[in-house]
Amino acid sequence: xxxxxxxxxxxxxxxxxxFAALTGTAALRHAQARRVLARxxxxxxx
Amino acid sequence: xxxxxxxxxxxxxxxxxxANPGRFLRLSGRLLPWxxxxxxxxxxxxxxWALWFSPPDWQQGxxxxxxxxxxxxxxxxxxxxxxxxxxxxxxxxWRHPLADLAAxxxxxxxxxxxxxxxxxxxxxGKPMWGTWWVWDARLTSVLVLFFLWLGHAALVRAxxxxxxxxxxxxxxxxxxxxxLPVVKFSVEWWNTLHQPASLTRVNAPALHVDxxxxxxTCAVGFTLAFAAVVLLRVRAAVMERRIRALxxxxxxxxxxxx
Numbered sequence: 080x081x082x083x084x085x086x087x088x089x090x091x092x093x094x095x096x097x098f099a100a101l102t103g104t105a106a107l108r109h110a111q112a113r114r115v116l117a118r119x120x121x122x123x124x125x
Numbered sequence: 126x127x128x129x130x131x132x133x134x135x136x137x138x139x140x141x142x143x144a145n146p147g148r149f150l151r152l153s154g155r156l157l158p159w160x161x162x163x164x165x166x167x168x169x170x171x172x173x174w175a176l177w178f179s180p181p182d183w184q185q186g187x188x189x190x191x192x193x194x195x196x197x198x199x200x201x202x203x204x205x206x207x208x209x210x211x212x213x214x215x216x217x218x219w220r221h222p223l224a225d226l227a228a229x230x231x232x233x234x235x236x237x238x239x240x241x242x243x244x245x246x247x248x249x250g251k252p253m254w255g256t257w258w259v260w261d262a263r264l265t266s267v268l269v270l271f272f273l274w275l276g277h278a279a280l281v282r283a284x285x286x287x288x289x290x291x292x293x294x295x296x297x298x299x300x301x302x303x304x305l306p307v308v309k310f311s312v313e314w315w316n317t318l319h320q321p322a323s324l325t326r327v328n329a330p331a332l333h334v335d336x337x338x339x340x341x342t343c344a345v346g347f348t349l350a351f352a353a354v355v356l357l358r359v360r361a362a363v364m365e366r367r368i369r370a371l372x373x374x375x376x377x378x379x380x381x382x383x
Contacts, residue, residue, distance in 0.1 A: 086191065087176075087190045090194050095172075101234060102357075105358045113364060116367055119371045
């Protein structure tokens with residue numbers, strides 16, 4: 080693999096990895112908030 | 126005199142309809158799957174097109190493929206900051222509670238795309254210019270933009286009173302918006318190593334359609350992905366605020382009962 084392709088590959092890995100990390104952490108936080116909120120609202124109604 | 130609301134009050138009233146957390150969660154919950162699916166679909170077309178099916182540049186060779194990432198990241202860094210300034214103005218002028226939350230959740234994502242813009246620019250610059258970094262006006266003003274994003278993210282979280290933090294962050298975002306024209310026109314105002322604009326010129330774009338179309342496809346895909354991530358974070362923040370309110374109410378009840 081030429082040096083140019085190395086730079087291209089690292090760029091794609093960085094951007095796709097960066098977006099995957101942003102999406103993953105946001106999705107985990109969202110799922111946890113939804114779980115806790117559902118539990119608290121059920122307890123409030125009971 | 127007419128009883129109609131003033132021009133300034135009308136947009137505020139219509140925007141405040143979305144300040145209701147239940148309504149926001151319902152509407153954004155319907156929008157989010159479409160946003161995420163369209164981002165995935167557009168990027169599934171755009172990325173292979175950019176990486177394998179678009180032609181190499183006659184001067185830059187294969188390295189031109191970094192442009193399909195670098196340019197969308199640069200547009201998102203600047204467009205996102207313009208969005209942050211608008212949300213901050215809405216928060217300051219109309220005290221819109223969701224605008225505060227949106228600004229707070231936007232800045233870490235904005236900082237991330239600006240860092241990706243700088244990193245991909247550096248990876249593109251080394252084989253083309255022979256250096257990872259130069260202190261020219263474009264690169265330096267984008268670095269300032271990155272520090273503004275980071276500064277906003279840190280400032281809104283630095284106060285015990287979240288409202289005060291949001292107000293300080295909004296002021297920083299509005300003052301920092303002065304940097305946006307500097308970033309945009311730096312390549313025209315100063316002599317820079319960075320090339321001038323190829324696409325957003327007043328006359329025709331300087332790019333051939335074989336390069337222009339995959340670039341626009343990637344830009345649309347990353348914009349949709351950016352919007353989906355920010356919306357997901359704002360939804361999480363709205364739910365966390367509701368959780369804190371419920372926990373406070375429960376603690377107060379327990380104190381009164383005890």
